[in-house]
Amino acid sequence: MTSPYPLALLLRGRRVLVVGGGAVATRRVPALLDAGALVEVVSPHLTPALRALVDAGKVRWSERRFQASDVDGAWLVQVAVDDPAAAAAVSAAALERRVFCVRADDRHAATAWTPATTRHGPVTVAVTAGGDPPRAVVIRDAIREGLLDGTLPGCAAPAASLEAPAREVLGGGRVVLVGAGPGDPELITVKGRRLLAEADVVVADRLVPGLLLDELRPEVELVDASKIPYGPAKAQEEINRILVERAVAGLMVVRLKGGDPYVFGRGGEEAIACAEAGVPVTVVPGVTSSVAAPAVAGIPVTHRGVAHEFTVVSGHVAPDHPSSLVDWPALARMRGTLVVLMGLKNLPKIAATLLAHGRAAETPAAVVQEGTTGSQRSLRSTLAEVAADTAEAGFRPPAIVVVGEVVGVLGPVS
Known part of the structure; x- marks a missing residue:
């Protein structure tokens, strides 16, 4: 058998015929759509996933069996049926019209292959x-x-490959706000990890997984944001200055944050600072600890018949503090799940406030420390006792507090 000739097809705006509406077609169609192809599926039946694409206007569907004339005008044919006779009929029609044809059932009877990609x-x-x-x-x-x-040489994109709009502003520098996830380095998104591998400068928070930083190229400038020697407000101003300064110098700057950049991460302030300086900003969402930490401890924040809502609040300011923006009395009246971030220090006041405004003392409560990491600890209690139990167990930040019936729905917290 001769070797195939490798070729990358540019299918944007070009018609591609897919014969069959089952599991194989469900796998193949998204990549064709991603390439910009005009996809037509011919099949008496469709999977729910393909039907959703048809309903959304992304795919055209002919609800019938294949006809040889279906190949007319197609640039490529994908045969996704498990009937050898039907597949052979499609192949024959494509061959007669000199249209390349991929066969899911028989690669050696095809005129083109779909590679592992x-x-x-x-x-x-x-x-x-x-x-x-x-x-x-x-x-x-x-x-x-x-x-x-990052172990494969040359995986980082060269500067010339960055998006054209970004390269036209301030010599090509840009800032990317990347959510690193809740602590486990494998929970960063694929896009976040790729952009981290391309960075010239990384400005990292204290809660960023250390193993991600260990993977950086030797020449990357690493700025530890937790060590900037100013008060909270001044430190944020200094971080903003560093982001803008490095980007203006033409560098690719990744602002790496624990969890998600916009969930109590002050990412919005950094995006505003960059925008005011004319620096392009890209945001890569991250897995937020408000959902992830309870999940790995066996606590779903919602559960059918138990909780139809969950609320995430910051507990870094005590309920009785003048600068608090949280309506704690309203939260006490809610029946759903309450997730408190950065609230361990103020947990006694938070619990007391919820109790004072009507939340039942026996309401299940839990604390998860360093969720998703090797140092994870968790504790189950009640709203009335959780503050004392947490202090006695020696829990420390970072920790997530969960209040609500979901705490016990899957059994004891591990």
């Missing part, structure tokens, strides 16, 4: 492995891991 920003890697799909997947996965962890 991985994408890493602007980089797309496709592996065929001589027609051996399992081998291609193994090789693809190894390449993907190298791209994700």
